[in-house]
Structure formats: structure tokens, C-alpha cells
Amino acid sequence: MHFGLEHYLILSAIMFCIGLYGALAKRNAVAILMCIEIMLNAVNIALVAFSRYLVPNAVLLTGQVFAIFIITVAAAEAAVGLAIIIAIYRSRQSVDVEQADSMKG
Amino acid sequence: MTVEIAFWILALVMVGAALAVVLLRDIFRAALLLVLCFFTVAGIYITLNADFLAAVQVLIYAGAIGILLIFAIMLTRNVKEGNPFNKLKIPALIVALLVLTTVIGVIVGTDWTTVTGVSQGVEVPVGSATTGPIATALFDQSKGFVLPFEIASVLLLAALIGAIVLVRDRNSRG
Numbered sequence: 001m002h003f004g005l006e007h008y009l010i011l012s013a014i015m016f017c018i019g020l021y022g023a024l025a026k027r028n029a030v031a032i033l034m035c036i037e038i039m040l041n042a043v044n045i046a047l048v049a050f051s052r053y054l055v056p057n058a059v060l061l062t063g064q065v066f067a068i069f070i071i072t073v074a075a076a077e078a079a080v081g082l083a084i085i086i087a088i089y090r091s092r093q094s095v096d097v098e099q100a101d102s103m104k105g
Numbered sequence: 106m107t108v109e110i111a112f113w114i115l116a117l118v119m120v121g122a123a124l125a126v127v128l129l130r131d132i133f134r135a136a137l138l139l140v141l142c143f144f145t146v147a148g149i150y151i152t153l154n155a156d157f158l159a160a161v162q163v164l165i166y167a168g169a170i171g172i173l174l175i176f177a178i179m180l181t182r183n184v185k186e187g188n189p190f191n192k193l194k195i196p197a198l199i200v201a202l203l204v205l206t207t208v209i210g211v212i213v214g215t216d217w218t219t220v221t222g223v224s225q226g227v228e229v230p231v232g233s234a235t236t237g238p239i240a241t242a243l244f245d246q247s248k249g250f251v252l253p254f255e256i257a258s259v260l261l262l263a264a265l266i267g268a269i270v271l272v273r274d275r276n277s278r279g
Contacts, residue, residue: 003109008153009212011116015123017205022127024197025190030177031132034139037170038123041146044158052153053217055228059154059235061242062226065250067158068239071165072257076264078170082177083271089181098191 008049015042029085029095033078040074108152115152119145132188136178140171157236 015038022035044067051063089095122142129135143166150159227242229235243250 003112005217006212007112007116008149010209011119011149013205013208013212014120016208017201018120018123018127020204021197021201024200025194026127027189027191028132030174030181031126031135031188033177034126034136034174037139037166037174038126038142041143041166045146045149048150048153048155048158051155052231057231058228059231059233060226060228061235061238064155064158064235064239065226065242067155068161068243069250069253069257071161072261075165075170076260078173079268080264080271082173083268085177086180087271094183095181 005049005053008053009046012042012046012049015039015045027096027098029088029097029100030082032097033081033085036081037074037078040070044070111148111152115145115148119149130188132178132182133175135188136171136174139174140167143167143171154231154233154235156234157239 019035019038019042023032023039026032026035047063047067047070049063051060051067054060054063085095088100092099094100119142122138122145125138126135126142129138143162147159147162147167150156150162226248227238227245229238242248243254
């Protein structure tokens with residue numbers, strides 16, 4: 001296969017699925033947040049790859065602008081997520097998501 | 106050719122680091138390998154002619170978010186518990202592999218050349234610096250992203266205040 005967009009997209013898909021597996025299968029809330037960061041990075045790789053390869057011999061910058069917005073939202077998400085995790089840790093002395101079930105019916 | 110070699114090295118290191126983040130028992134080492142993973146993503150951006158994004162990636166992800174995660178781990182770490190899997194280990198693996206095969210099937214089966222020639226954004230030739238053109242792409246009057254940019258700044262402010270309110274110790278207010 002000719003080196004190009006597909007390689008980056010498949011790398012992005014592999015990274016996304018590693019992150020998805022971790023986010024579904026982990027018990028530590030910080031580890032889940034780390035896996036979500038991996039998934040966001042995978043999406044960013046796909047966007048930047050599209051920005052590079054969509055137009056031949058040029059870089060279409062819209063994809064990179066989208067990636068900048070995703071990085072912004074990811075930073076906000078990490079800050080609020082870690083604040084929530086620390087608040088849960090204060091009240092329960094644990095970051096195990098299986099123990100944080102007080103909203104379960 | 107150089108780009109191709111760099112891509113394969115970076116991709117192998119990245120996937121290895123990401124797998125280690127998911128599979129390692131020690132969550133502190135997992136966080137350090139996540140920072141390595143962020144650095145390799147910055148390298149991938151350089152191979153894609155995104156120099157500004159590579160710098161942003163190192164500053165925000167490897168720097169800010171990495172430090173934030175390590176702080177959170179040090180504040181909440183339970184050494185004997187480590188970084189275990191929950192009872193969904195096997196179903197989650199099946200779901201992830203299903204998503205992976207589906208997405209890769211779609212990627213390989215799509216003729217990506219058919220979507221060229223429909224762009225309306227800012228373009229720069231391959232190999233040139235992107236920092237200045239990204240400013241044009243963000244703030245251009247007709248095809249820019251000024252309103253999303255302003256909303257992003259409000260979002261960051263809300264996240265800042267929200268994080269402070271959430272972690273503030275309510276008992277020490279007197």
C-alpha cells in the first residue's frame with residue numbers, strides 16, 4: 001500500500017481502540033481519564049492526517065484548527081475530571097469507580 | 106522516505122506506550138508512559154507538517170496534562186491496589202476489537218481520493234510553516250472560527266472555576 005492517509009488513519013484507529021479498551025476495563029478513575037486522553041489524541045491524529053492529505057501537495061489548515069479546539073476541550077476536561085476524582089477521593093478514600101455507586105437505583 | 110521511517114518508529118513507540126498505559130499494574134509508570142505517548146504524537150504531527158500543533162502538543166499534553174495527571178495520582182494513589190482491571194475485562198476487549206476491525210475495514214475500503222477538491226479553508230504548500238496561516242484560519246473574517254474561539258475561552262474559564270470549586274476544602278472556610 002502506498003504510504004499516505006491510510007497509515008495515519010489506521011494508527012489513529014489502533015490508538016482509539018487501545019484507549020477505548022482501557023476506559024471500559026479499568027477500575028482506577030485516573031487510569032480511565034488517561035485512557036480518554038489517549039482516545040482524544042487518536043482523534044487528533046486523524047484530523048491532522050486529513051488536513052495534510054485531503055488536498056494534494058497542500059495542507060488544509062481546518063483540520064489543525066479542529067485539533068486545537070480538541071486540545072482546548074481536553075485540557076478543560078482533564079482539569080475538571082481530576083478535580084471530581086480528588087473530590088470523590090476526599091469523601092470515600094478511594095478512586096475505584098466500582099465503589100462510586102451512590103447514584104445506583 | 107525519511108517521513109516514512111519516522112512514522113514507523115513513532116507509531117511503534119506510540120502503540121507500545123499506549124498498550125503499557127492500559128496494561129501496567131503501576132499507575133505511576135503508566136502516567137510516565139502516557140507522557141511518552143504524548144511526545145510521540147507530537148512527532149507524528151511533525152511528520153504531518155503540523156509544526157505549531159506539535160509545539161502545542163508538547164506544551165499542553167506532555168507538559169500541563171501530564172503534570173496534572175501525575176499530581177492527581179500522587180494525591181490519590183493507593184499503592185497496594187495499583188491499577189487493576191474491573192470485571193468487564195473480556196467484554197471490553199471484545200468491544201474494542203470489534204470497533205477496531207470495523208473502523209479499519211472502513212478505512213481500507215474507502216477510496217479517499219474521491220474527497221479531494223472540495224476544500225474551502227486556508228491552504229499552505231507542504232513543507233512551509235503553519236503558525237501564521239493557522240492564525241489566518243482561526244481569525245479570518247469569512248472562513249474563520251472566531252465564535253468557537255470565544256466559546257473555547259469561556260469554556261476554559263468555566264473549567265477553571267469549576268475545578269477550583271470542586272477541590273476547595275469546605276471545612277477550612279471558618
